[in-house]
Amino acid sequence: MDKPKVVLGVSGGIAAYKACELLRRFTESGHEVRVVPTASALHFVGAATWSALSGNPVATEVWDDVHEVPHVRIGQHADLVVVAPATADILAKAAHGLADDLLTNTLLTARCPVVFAPAMHTEMWEHPATQENVATLRRRGAVVVEPAVGRLTGVDTGKGRLPDPGEIFEVCRRVLARGAEEPDLEGRHVVVSAGGTREPLDPVRFLGNRSSGKQGYALARTAAARGARVTLVAANTALPDPAGVDVVPVGTAVELREAVLRAAADADAVVMAAAVADFRPAAYAAGKIKKKDDQEPEPIVLVRNPDILAELSAHRARPGQVVVGFAAETDDVLANGRAKLKRKGCDFLVVNEVGESKTFGAEENEAVVLGADGGETPVPHGPKEELAETVWDLVAERLG
16 A cells, blocks of 8 residues: 655744654654755754655755646645644745745645644734634644643743644544544534542542543544544543643542533533542541551541532533543443433443453553433444544534
8 A cells, every 4th residue: 555645844943853753753654754844944954854754855945846846746645734843924824825935835735634733932822813823724624733831942931832743643643544534623622531530548548540541632632633622631641741632630530520610611522531539538647547556447438529420411511512421341331331321411421341451551442332312332442542533423423
């Protein structure tokens, strides 16, 4: 089979050096990559570097190899165009259809999916002109991932940092997998919870679970690749922030409830993939609980945590909001799942079997998505991204 053809556009920002890592991810995973840097980008990374890493010649001018008509052919033959970093200047040119160099010509001729990964100072990102340009590009079907929050150039810190190249690659991989399909979650705000809550016993110990957060993160990445604005409420994970996703870290079930309800206020869909503790200790010991010789430990009294999924379902923050729950079961999986779906009142419930060597921490999953209308959608064993695609297919259909 032919290798997927990717055009990597690089515009003139200090984050251009990070695009080398993104290029490596593409080439090592079997993609054929053509790098198209702007003249400004070459002040940060030279053409020789791009050529050596991609294995292809680097053209920067519409006048190079004119007989091959590069300003038309490069975009026509691409399966994906990704611009990383995308400066405020390149976003403005793309939104207004300007074509004064090879990269902007390529963007005009491309009929494949296009992904922009912006990187700039916070003030530039938040400027109304930039926001309007981003909105225009998204309306036209481009995927513009939200920049990350962190250290910028100099001493500045804020929103505008290029997301982790590995996470940009994951978004591109999902966009490529969908092919020419439109980003059907464009204009939607979705909330995803992930990870496992921890309920403290004392300053050292806690009650927790085995959830790694990988399924929730797959849901967040996939939603971002489909054009959604994503809020990820993450409980105790060690995973890198997905590109284009606003991450809200939490610890306990009570903290997760507060964060999810706050984010859900204007959300079109909420997917509760986190493993939320059903119980927490009734009392918290201010000092470490000591082991005493010849004495059995005092019993730990537990109290119920709030039922976040049932609360979300019963009190929808807006009409038509879609609520999806997850049920991790160890036996009678479907029977317990159907009972839980009815009890919780959500629209869909993703039911899977869990255990020490099943699901938790793995890269794959297998599940059945139960619908409140009686529908059943089995998802065979495979990457967690495939389950995420199925969930968003169902949510997008419900949202219309």
